[in-house]
Amino acid sequence: MSTKVKVEHVTKIFGRHPRSVLDKVREGVSKEEILAETGHTVGVYDANFEVEEGEIFVIMGLSGSGKSTLIRCLNLLNRPTEGAILIDGENIVDYNKEQLRELRQNKIAMVFQHFGIITHRSVLGNVEYGLEIKGVPREERQEIARKYIETVGLAGYEDQMPDQLSGGMKQRVGLARALANNPDILLMDEPFSALDPLIRREMHTELLEIQSQLKKTIIFITHDINEAFKIGDRVAVMKDGHIQQIGTPEEILESPANDYIEEFIQDIDRSRVLQAKNVMIKPNILVSLKDGLKLAVKEMERGGISSVFVVDQDRKLQGIVTIDDAIRARQENRTLRDILRKDFETTDPETYLNDLIPKATESTFPIAVVNENNKLIGIVKRVSVLSGLF
Ligand SMILES: Nc1ncnc2c1ncn2[C@@H]1O[C@H](COP(=O)(O)OP(=O)(O)OP(=O)(O)O)[C@@H](O)[C@H]1O
């Protein structure tokens, strides 16, 4: 993976002489005081973060905390008062007009909260708009537009006008239009906030699905912590223009940086945020089918465990053996293969803990986490799932 976007010491102050208040901000004078004393508003102060290629990076915070100000710096809709914004290693703050136009047309696209779609153009007309501006011939651009209309689930609606669409559909048009430009980076400023909860959840699933195919670098803004944790690979939490903490959802849940964040995460249902991959342990005690019984018993002793998963030479999961079965089988001259049990539960790494509760209550064994090739990639202890219930 490589760094796609790097934000270094970015500060954005609104007012007549932004730089004149920089010293005050640095000294720690509060946003309110600066506004009262000087009439300047601190939008963002000293933001620092990197976004990896293919990552979904979420910026979360309450209204007025500086989220839009910050994301608009990333395509220079806002020019930072101070700091650097590197995209693919180039500081775009230094770009001339032509370079900036090129950047906005080809590398970076934005999806807005209030859809931002053109009311007198059809769905197709909206989605092809960016390509039209770029001078892509009609037939070619409409073909591309149709492809992305399908990607966002709007096939059949190409000729409808925006006022014939629901809010969720309009948002899909906005997304298709951004995708049609084939940008590396998608900036999404509260794209789903205007949607009702059910449609919103649908859009989350859709976005994650599209992302798994297209692997864009996405910077996504929300004021909803549940949305942030559901979508974000990593989340930055903002307050009064300052980034308070950056981390994966589980890092933030496990060790909130301060009281503010602690309060924020109070109402979070961990079991709906954490997935199997977040709590699984590395299967460092494993037995291979060819290892045999003696080694299986030894491994269980070494790990202080009463059962162990058995894999083949490709790490594909074959079964589980218990210490009792193994000891008995040795006395009876039976083999590891003879006593392999299959009555354990498996899951894929993306399953939420909440959905693992039935498996954890039914089985007495840990849950095996396997990938699409049935390779064992982790183990979820039952207690990791069930402890959340208390
Ligand atoms: N163009 C502007 N001129 C002056 N002040 C601005 C401007 N844009 C934003 N601000 C101020 O900067 C601060 C951050 O605003 P911003 O719009 O970034 O917040 P936000 O986190 O996106 O909030 P919301 O969730 O309501 O969209 C606010 O205090 C706001 O008043």
Ligand SMILES: [Mg+2]
């Ligand atoms: Mg905003």
